Amino acid sequence: MKNSYDDRVIRYETVTNFSDDMFDELVRLINPRDGQAILDCGAGYAPVTQAIISRHPSLDVDYCILEYSEIQLQRARKEVTQLLQLLGETKCVAYQQNSAAAMEYDDNSFDTVVTKMVLHELPAEDQVKMISEIYRILKPGGKFILWQTILDDSTVEFYRNMFRKKDSLAGYESLVENRNFITQDAFYFLLSEARFHEYELARSFTYNFNSKYRLYSELQGDWNKLRMLNEYLVSLVIDEGAGFSEKTKFTFEDDNVSLFFKQGVYLAKKPLTNE
Numbered sequence: 001m002k003n004s005y006d007d008r009v010i011r012y013e014t015v016t017n018f019s020d021d022m023f024d025e026l027v028r029l030i031n032p033r034d035g036q037a038i039l040d041c042g043a044g045y046a047p048v049t050q051a052i053i054s055r056h057p058s059l060d061v062d063y064c065i066l067e068y069s070e071i072q073l074q075r076a077r078k079e080v081t082q083l084l085q086l087l088g089e090t091k092c093v094a095y096q097q098n099s100a101a102a103m104e105y106d107d108n109s110f111d112t113v114v115t116k117m118v119l120h121e122l123p124a125e126d127q128v129k130m131i132s133e134i135y136r137i138l139k140p141g142g143k144f145i146l147w148q149t150i151l152d153d154s155t156v157e158f159y160r161n162m163f164r165k166k167d168s169l170a171g172y173e174s175l176v177e178n179r180n181f182i183t184q185d186a187f188y189f190l191l192s193e194a195r196f197h198e199y200e201l202a203r204s205f206t207y208n209f210n211s212k213y214r215l216y217s218e219l220q221g222d223w224n225k226l227r228m229l230n231e232y233l234v235s236l237v238i239d240e241g242a243g244f245s246e247k248t249k250f251t252f253e254d255d256n257v258s259l260f261f262k263q264g265v266y267l268a269k270k271p272l273t274n275e
């Protein structure tokens with residue numbers, strides 16, 4: 001099956017409410033230092049690496065960018081190169097096309113691994129592999145920073161269905177097949193199984209889903225598809241009941257379904273000594 005990320009060339013900052021402030025917080029948490037090696041895992045066009053570089057242009061960091069999609073990797077290379085040119089900086093940036101579930105990096109090679117909105121892209125068995133791979137490649141005491149939607153038993157099924165419908169209407173077959181949004185508890189279980197015993201939800205913020213923002217970016221400007229998505233979401237919200245609609249501040253006006261969820265940035269540390 002074709003990798004739909006080779007077609008999904010969108011800017012997440014325009015379809016979501018990801019702001020500079022959120023990236024400020026993320027970079028503060030990463031706290032990059034001279035001499036460190038930092039991996040942006042499932043980088044897309046590398047907004048995470050770009051956020052670090054633009055806030056700390058003269059730091060001497062070894063940046064590594066890992067992406068599964070060739071097209072996304074090309075975007076990352078182009079955008080990071082342009083940013084460095086703009087800043088007049090030369091830096092070591094290594095690009096690798098690979099799956100986060102089977103990385104070729106040596107054991108204990110990174111001070112920090114950051115992964116933003118990626119874990120849910122992998123099927124369940126690969127999520128287990130991804131987290132244990134991240135543990136393997138981190139140095140003892142290294143930081144694993146993960147940004148994702150915070151879900152629980154009352155929201156996870158809705159969230160899965162919402163994106164499955166959107167991805168299906170958009171024609172993103174591999175996303176329909178692979179994506180697996182999980183609850184915070186399931187994520188904590190994955191961390192523990194991989195031997196990350198020290199972890200916390202370090203930052204959280206509001207995430208606003210707007211169906212209409214997907215019209216031109218993902219639904220090919222097809223109003224009929226937007227109508228189908230909206231009808232589906234309205235029926236899902238009705239099935240969930242009044243509590244859900246209040247909790248997510250659901251509204252439907254001007255052809256737009258708006259829903260609020262929470263996103264979080266988690267920080268886990270690899271222990272200093274191997275157990």
Ligand SMILES: C[S@@+](CC[C@H](N)C(=O)[O-])C[C@H]1O[C@@H](n2cnc3c(N)ncnc32)[C@H](O)[C@@H]1O
Pocket residue numbers: 005012041042043044045046047048066067068069072098099100101115116117118121122
């Ligand atoms: C929602 S995008 C997020 C991209 C970027 N981290 C960001 O926040 O803008 C998810 C990314 O994960 C990548 N991806 C999907 N499966 C992957 C895998 N098995 N290994 C590495 N990257 C993967 C996709 O190609 C896509 O670029």
